[in-house]
Amino acid sequence: MFVYADNAATTSVSKTALEAMLPYLTQNYGNPSSLYSFGQKAQEALQQARETVARCLNADPREIYFTSGGSEADNQAIVSAARLGARKGKKHLISTKFEHHAVLHTLKKLEKEGFEVTLLDVHEDGVVRLEDLEAAIREDTALVTVMFANNEIGTVQPIAEIGALCREKKIPFHCDAVQAAGHMPIDVKAMNIDMLAISGHKFHAPKGVGALYARKGMVLSNIIEGGAQERGKRAGTENVAGIVAMAAALEESCAHMEENTAKIIPMRDKLFAELSKIPHSKINGSLEKHVPGTVNMCFEGIEGESLLLMLDDAGICASSGSACTSGSLDPSHVLLAIGLPHEVAHGSLRLSIGEYNTMEEIDHIIETVPKVVSYLRGMSPVWDELQKGQRQHLI
C-alpha cells in the first residue's frame, strides 16, 4: 500500500486546480504585460486570481502580490519591514525560535547588516506567550514576525492576539501562514496582520507559486528587480497558470475547510491514540490549538532517518527532524526549541495527513510504525542501555 503522509511538505495538485490552470499553458498562453487582447486574457485571469486569493484572506485584491512561493514572500516581507524601520532608526526585529528557515535565515542576514533580533521562546507546548512578546517589544522594534502554525509540530500561535498587540504598538506584524492557508480560517483584517505569506503547493496547487499579502500602506522593497509586474514590487513575467491554479486551490480548500477538517481530525486522533501506545513515545507540541493534519512524535532509542527508510519500504512517505534528515549535526531547531534533548529529537517522526488520505491508510501506518520502531530498538545500543537501566529514560 502506498500512503502519502507528508502533506506538510507538499500536496498533490487537485483536479480543480489542474483544470483551472491547463488553458493557461496551451491556449491562453499570452504574456499578461502584452497589449493585444490575447495577452489581456492572461491579465484578466491574473486579476481574477488576485480577487479570489484576496477574498479567501479577507484582503483587498491590491494587497496581494504573487511570488514564487512562501520563502520569497517571507523574505520580501521581512526585508521590507526592516528597510522601512531602518529609515526611522528602528533596527530591532522580533520573531520566534521555531520559525521556518525562510524567516530565520533572512533575520540572520539582517543581523549581519546591523539589525538586532530577539527570538521568542516557544515553551514546551510550542506556543508563543503574549507576555513574552510584550516584554520583548522595544521603542526601536521594526517588525514582529510569527508563524501561524508550525510546519513540524503543527501548533497554532495566538495570531489575533499578537496582531492586536502589534497594532496597538504600531509595529508591523508579518505572519508566515504557509502551513495554515487553506487549512484554517485566516482573516487578515480581523487578525490585524500587516503582511502574510502563503505557498500554493501546501494546499493542492503546484509548486513554485505563492503570495504575499501586504496591507495597504506597507511599502514593499523588491527582492527581484526588473519589469513592473505586481505593481512594480515583484519583477518577472507572472506564472499565470500557477497563479490561476493557486487561486482555484485556495478557493476550493477554503470552501471545503470544515468538511476536510472533519475528515482529517478522526484520522489524526487515531494516529495519536494508537502510536502513543508505543512505550517511551511522546507527542510533540500542544494539541489544544493545532493544524488538523500534523502528527509529530518521538520514539526513544531510535534514529529518525532509519525509521523513514523503513517506512518508505512499507510504502509510507513521512518526515523526521533527526540530524541525518536535516543534513546537519543537530536535530531540528523546532524540536530543540520545545526543549527536547538531542537524543530524543533524533527519534522524531512527522506524519502530516490531508483530506485525500483514508482510514485504511491510517491503519497501515498504525500497523507498520510500531513494528519498525521495535525492530530498530532491537538493534539499538541506546535502547539496550535503557532496558538494562544503564541509561535514564528521557520520555
Added chain:
Amino acid sequence: MALYSEKVMDHFRNPRNVGQIDDADGIGEVGNAKCGDIMRMYLKIDENQVITDVKFNTFGCGSAIATSSMATELIKGKTVKEALELSNKAVVEALDGLPVHKLHCSVLAEQAVRAAVKDYYDKNGIAYDPEDFRDMDEEELHEHVGH
C-alpha cells in the same frame, strides 16, 4: 539518484551480524546519542587471534547501520591485526560509496572495530602501542571528516 547505493540499502534492509555476544572477547562502543549515532561491536576471538564471530548493535541512520553491517562482514574470519587495518575507505568502497555528509558513519564503523580490538587487548593483557588507539571523541570525528 537515490540517496544511497543499492549495496547500502541492502545492508540497511538486511543487516549482517546484528546482535550481541554474551561472552565476547572484545566489545567496542563509539559515538554518542546526542549526535545521533552509536555503534557497539562484539568480537569473539580464538587463541590464534582470529575473529571467529562478530555482532553489532547500532543506533543511527541508514548509513550507520549499513557501515556497521559491512564492517562486520569485512573483519569476520580475519585476524585482529588485519581487522585493525580496516579503513573507513574500505568500508565505503565495499558499499559502493556514501554521500559526503554520511562519511562520518564509515569512520565510526572503523573506530568501533578498533575499540573492540583494544578492549580485547586490554582484557588479555596484550601489549600495544597506545598511539594506535588515539581516542577520538564524536566531535573530533565529525570535524575529522569535514562535517
